[in-house]
Amino acid sequence: MADFYEKLGNIDRRIIFVLIALAVIIPIIFGMVFPNPVGAEPSRDLFNYVDSLPEGSNVLISFDYDPSTMPELQPMAEAIVLHLFQKNINIVGMALWPQGASLGQDAMSSMADSLGKVQFEDWCNLGYKTGGGVMIVRLGSSMSAVFPTDRDDVLWSEIPMLRGITSLESFSLIISLSAGDPGIIAWVMMAGDRFGVPIGGGCTAVSAPTLYTYLQTGQMVGMLGGLKGAADYETLVGITGGQAVRGMAPQSIAHIVIMLFIIIGNVAYLSQRKKGGAK
Amino acid sequence: MKNFSVFTVFLLLFTVGSSLAESTDLPESVVTEAAEESRVSKVVDLEASDTPEDAGGSVSLTWLMEIDGIVPDSLGVMRSDPSGEEVLITTLPWGTLMYNDQSVANGTEYSYWIVSYLGGNIEAASDRAEAVSSAQWIYRGRIGMLILLSLMAAIIIYYIESGKKGKKLYIREIAGLAAVEDAVGRATEMGKPVLYVPGIADMDDIQTIASIVILGRVARKTAEYGTSLLVPTSRSIVMSVAQEVVKEGYIQAGRPDAYNKENIQYLTDDQFGYAAGVDGIMIREKPAAIFLLGTFYAESLILAETGRSVGAIQIAGTAMPSQIPFFVAACDYTLIGEELFAASAYLSREPKLLGSLKGQDAAKLFFMILIVVGVIAATVGDYWSPLKSVAEFLRRLVTVN
């Protein structure tokens, strides 16, 4: 028996390799989708916060990313936009990254088309503006002075939904989908801390750990981290078979395989040690 | 009609040249009035100031746009100097909110204003703003850092000097470094080579520099033991330096004949191409000891796992926080962060180097005290405000702008 555990503890690593490969290949081939329950985590906090906003409030979404981080951030954008539209909340889009404006346009217009939402009444896209944090401070005093027109040069005064909006304080929530700098941190420090507007956001998995501290201190109301965060929001909003949820299937199986191996390794190790076989 | 002719004059002047010397006699109020009539948005709240903390020769402009009005095509930044000469510095796309004028002389007062173009005509102009450019001798936001850095440097140099004077200095055991001798010895017994990977960064990276210094000590040991030492590098300069220090190590060990230049080779600058090449060397040469010291990125685990699979003793070390966990998991010994920089002192036992370690400790102690005092001050400061300013002061001290 001890011999068995010893063998188990020293499994040829190629067996692990094969199982990892299968864990990724099989879900891709069969297009598997797994249930994705969402625990008590920052993604649920963000969802709950958005869900509790009254109908007709205004939310600013800043699309602070570019195509290289689309796999993680675009599903977030689509799920959040869908949620806001379902709740009849007005969306004002903008971008701190040049290419973010058109990525945001894609997310908003595709969702608006399917839900019958009207541009300039339910949503609009102010476009990209350079300046990062400095520019955000200016938005705090006057939105229209920074964005006299929207992305397509339609005048601020000609957009009906903007009539009640003067500064950042007109928004019930600011959501930054951020791939780096400038992004969430700039919004938290310039808009959240200075003007007291609640900040939520989504970011890549890589940068999530550095942003968790802002959740701890309450400077952010909630956050989506990486593919898992995107999948969470898709699930909470009720998108079935969404892009991020589908990506979670190979991830889940691969993680389970690795965790099983860790358990096997420890079972083998502890049994050996009990019998005095371990070094 | 009068306004129209004024604009024509402007247009002509602009298309012919950038100088507007002749237009100075045009009353500015006319232009402003015109803007109101035609209702083209003009620039408001124009502010001009010396660009702070630079070498001079630069003025920063910021402004906002008027909202109700026709959107202009573009904006023109205008400037006049004390002689009254007016120039168009640049035209900017409409919607821009800031500009840095880098073409000014220090100490001269300039006056700026911004005009709005529509259909090639100037349709509106902003109020004027004045600024003088100057150069500064210090970044004010970095004074705190300058003080702390000088303090640290002074502490370290003090201890280096006292080390030189022969003051006896203790150094604790560092497991990974204590194992260097064993690792080289084992390779000798097994008749297998030692592989030394100095990371993928270039010679300007301080971790590479630290690694090269350690390589010199390791080379001396392999020379003493008569074991071959393989050093594949991913940078040309690192290869050259590695050749020098290994040769020197062999000379110091009295075995210059055993030095083989061919063992220190360049592979490729490519991160993963290098990883593929080193993996190949590991699997074919089957080294008994592998050193992975320096700057590593994602390739850290590719190298460490392959090294593990050939059964080598592995001693790794890096200051990259993201890669340390992988080394800890896959290697026998890992030098964590600062331990990498302590290695050369530990291995050589030179008093002046040991002194510098002592200096580092003193500096760490200083920062620990700073943190503890800061946290206490901030916490108590919530209830007793005088301490709050202490915490604020400490935070400002460590803030760098």
Added chain:
Amino acid sequence: MNWEILGIWLGALVTLCLYSFLYRDNPFYKFAEHLFVGMSAGYWVIYTIENVLIPNWWLKMFPAEGGFNWVWLIPGIFALFMLARIVPKIAGLSRLSLGMIVGVGAGLSMVSFFQTNAMAQVKGTIFSVATGSAWDVFSSLVLVVGVVSGLVYFFFSKAHTGLFGKTANVGITILMVAFGASFGYTIMARISLLIGRCQFLLEDWLPTIPRLLGIGG
């Protein structure tokens, strides 16, 4: 000849050759590895010429608007000194260039590490721990104690015994928890890379096989 399909096939073949390494060293891996080293070295030479030497040096020495900037002779001379290593007699000249490189590197690292690694991190740790719920207070304390005791672990000139040793032990423990968490967190990103390669093989490459055999068209 369909260049696009050929490209997919080249990519797929080298991918499979490199993956064969997971089984064991074999001629396919040896081939791909040698090819990769050679091709990437060639790539970086061209890249360096096109993206550094021409724009950052040659065009600055001989600007497009004509003229000659002698200042840029200096780095050229330093680079030549470095290349002097090829000729044993004057190989010593390379030390001059090395001196400059190491000097620039040391000076730059000193300020940048001190700024981002020391100052910014110390600043982040100076905060009031008495805010929020009891759990938040506990968390803040763990953070501060973790940083301070972690630093104690790095002390070299004092034996890790007694209270000092206990604190250092707390430090290394927190470090271990941190390393575990960081390892576990990174796995997802690594699996994503494999998903990307599998998608290439399964969705880009595999469908070309029936096309090449004339089945799907």
Added chain:
Amino acid sequence: MRLIIPLAITFTAGMLMILNFFIPHQPFRFLGENLQEWYLIVASGSIFLGVMNLMHVHFRKIKLKLKNWKYSPVTIIGFLLMLVTGLIYGVTELKPFDYLFMNMVAPMGATMFSLLAFFVASAAFRAFRASNWRATLLLTSAFLVMLGQVPVGAMIWDKIPLAKVWLMSIPNTAGQRAVMIGAAMGVVSTSLRMIFGIERSWLGGAD
């Protein structure tokens, strides 16, 4: 003696880089910025040293028929292929150089990178054993974070994702900070030793 000039250069260059960080005034600004550019040029120019070494090693292998010499021509041909296509056609898109890069060099890099998916698994299997309480903590914290990353975690207990967030934001931040602050001390000390010529073994032997 022959070390004096290189060490003087190191000192000057190092001090200039430090002063440039604190003093915006000329000539420090100009010198500081230029030195960085110069460094880049010297480092880039040196790439020829490396590739000459690479070619030398492989031609020598072929000549002496050393172990695995049959693969050396692959490296040489691969190198020349990129060099020649790059020199003749340039680096613009849809040219042979770009084609070879996009279809061969880039996929090979991505494949090597993706090997990590396998290696994190085998390293985790082997390293995460509860051999003592510290190793057990390492193991537990890795395991919890992994669970929190995928839906299974929340299925078991909905607080597990929260535990992941806590581990990443508190102990992980603390550990990283300690490593970073400590490393900064090491860097400052090492840099000082270089700039002041206290450590000079990197220059090789010449005294």
